[in-house]
Amino acid sequence: MSFIHIRPDWQLPEKLATTEAAFLNRRKFLKNLAGVGLGMAATSCAGRSLKAQGNEEFSNTLGEPLSNFTVNPAFTDVGRPVTEQMFASRYNNFYEFGLTKNIWESAQKLPSDPWKLEVSGLVNKPTTYDLDDLYAKFPLEERIYRFRCVEAWAMVVPWLGFPMRQLLEDVEPTSDAKYVRFESFYDEKITPGPSFSFSNLPWPYHEGLRIEEMANDLAFFAVGIYGRTMPKQHGAPIRMVVPWKYGFKGGKSIVKIEFLAEQPTTYWNTISPNEYKFEANVEPDVSHPRWSQKRERLVGSGEPWDWVKQDTLLYNGYGEYVADLYA
Numbered sequence: 001m002s003f004i005h006i007r008p009d010w011q012l013p014e015k016l017a018t019t020e021a022a023f024l025n026r027r028k029f030l031k032n033l034a035g036v037g038l039g040m041a042a043t044s045c046a047g048r049s050l051k052a053q054g055n056e057e058f059s060n061t062l063g064e065p066l067s068n069f070t071v072n073p074a075f076t077d078v079g080r081p082v083t084e085q086m087f088a089s090r091y092n093n094f095y096e097f098g099l100t101k102n103i104w105e106s107a108q109k110l111p112s113d114p115w116k117l118e119v120s121g122l123v124n125k126p127t128t129y130d131l132d133d134l135y136a137k138f139p140l141e142e143r144i145y146r147f148r149c150v151e152a153w154a155m156v157v158p159w160l161g162f163p164m165r166q167l168l169e170d171v172e173p174t175s176d177a178k179y180v181r182f183e184s185f186y187d188e189k190i191t192p193g194p195s196f197s198f199s200n201l202p203w204p205y206h207e208g209l210r211i212e213e214m215a216n217d218l219a220f221f222a223v224g225i226y227g228r229t230m231p232k233q234h235g236a237p238i239r240m241v242v243p244w245k246y247g248f249k250g251g252k253s254i255v256k257i258e259f260l261a262e263q264p265t266t267y268w269n270t271i272s273p274n275e276y277k278f279e280a281n282v283e284p285d286v287s288h289p290r291w292s293q294k295r296e297r298l299v300g301s302g303e304p305w306d307w308v309k310q311d312t313l314l315y316n317g318y319g320e321y322v323a324d325l326y327a
């Protein structure tokens with residue numbers, strides 16, 4: 001019995017190296033896993049391909065239709081086809097629900113309605129929004145964005161939501177506010193993370209941006225995807241989308257936003273500072289310590305072991321929007 005048993009059967013062994021969870025696979029952790037009951041998870045997905053899993057149970061996770069939105073014409077064509085939802089919504093990273101990509105079912109435990117989003121810290125108007133407030137205050141638009149995970153897979157998804165800048169305008173950060181901390185939902189009874197405790201993970205998941213990054217045109221809060229409210233596996237009811245950065249910067253199921261004078265810690269940077277930087281922009285020429293970032297595999301573009309590979313673009317192709325931030 002080893003950690004390797006919990007990977008989905010279609011994930012090639014060498015792919016195990018290119019994952020944010022790979023620190024778990026290191027020798028020093030393996031001995032802690034010995035004797036822990038991990039075998040069960042393996043058999044439940046053995047022999048099934050992603051395609052074969054299309055079923056009603058999955059469709060029921062896909063949220064309620066949204067109609068009251070505009071399509072932002074600046075973000076309709078990213079030069080690549082939109083990833084089929086069939087793939088995008090069943091290939092997720094949400095470590096609160098486990099280490100594999102196959103968490104769409106277990107994520108249904110997330111209590112996403114009612115919801116409170118608390119905004120505090122260095123702002124003139126600290127505010128707590130419930131879902132009705134969010135929908136009433138911030139008109140929804142659809143934006144098709146490229147998405148690039150640090151693990152070297154990519155997709156293209158149509159988000160529904162509103163620019164982070166609109167929330168900035170609503171809460172009025174003070175001139176002392178330089179950074180923003182975003183905290184995800186966490187309840188150890190519901191979102192315990194990996195089902196064995198080998199180390200104290202820094203829950204809740206938390207991320208951070210410079211305030212100028214949050215004010216950038218691209219920075220987005222998504223409350224939906226593919227024309228519907230956000231499925232739990234994607235971070236219902238509201239998650240961050242910062243498409244020029246690696247996917248882990250986009251915290252899911254945000255409950256708290258805090259404006260700060262100093263740079264906050266972040267979840268992955270705390271676990272492995274050398275591998276996951278605070279800035280974490282998509283930069284193909286800057287290798288991850290354990291793999292190259294020059295290329296990416298396109299989710300759903302064939303069988304999972306045979307996904308199309310393509311070049312990764314600097315800032316994920318969004319240089320015209322963000323390069324100034326890093327000049």
Ligand SMILES: Nc1nc2c(c(=O)[nH]1)N[C@H]1C(S)=C(S)[C@@H](COP(=O)(O)O)O[C@H]1N2
Binds near residue numbers: 091235
């Ligand atoms: N709370 C929380 N947010 C998270 C994560 C997570 O594990 N927990 N994973 C991140 C990573 S590594 C990626 S690639 C994206 C995946 O988003 P998706 O599953 O909606 O595609 O969510 C990010 N946000």
Ligand SMILES: [Mo]
Binds near residue numbers: 020
């Ligand atoms: Mo990721």
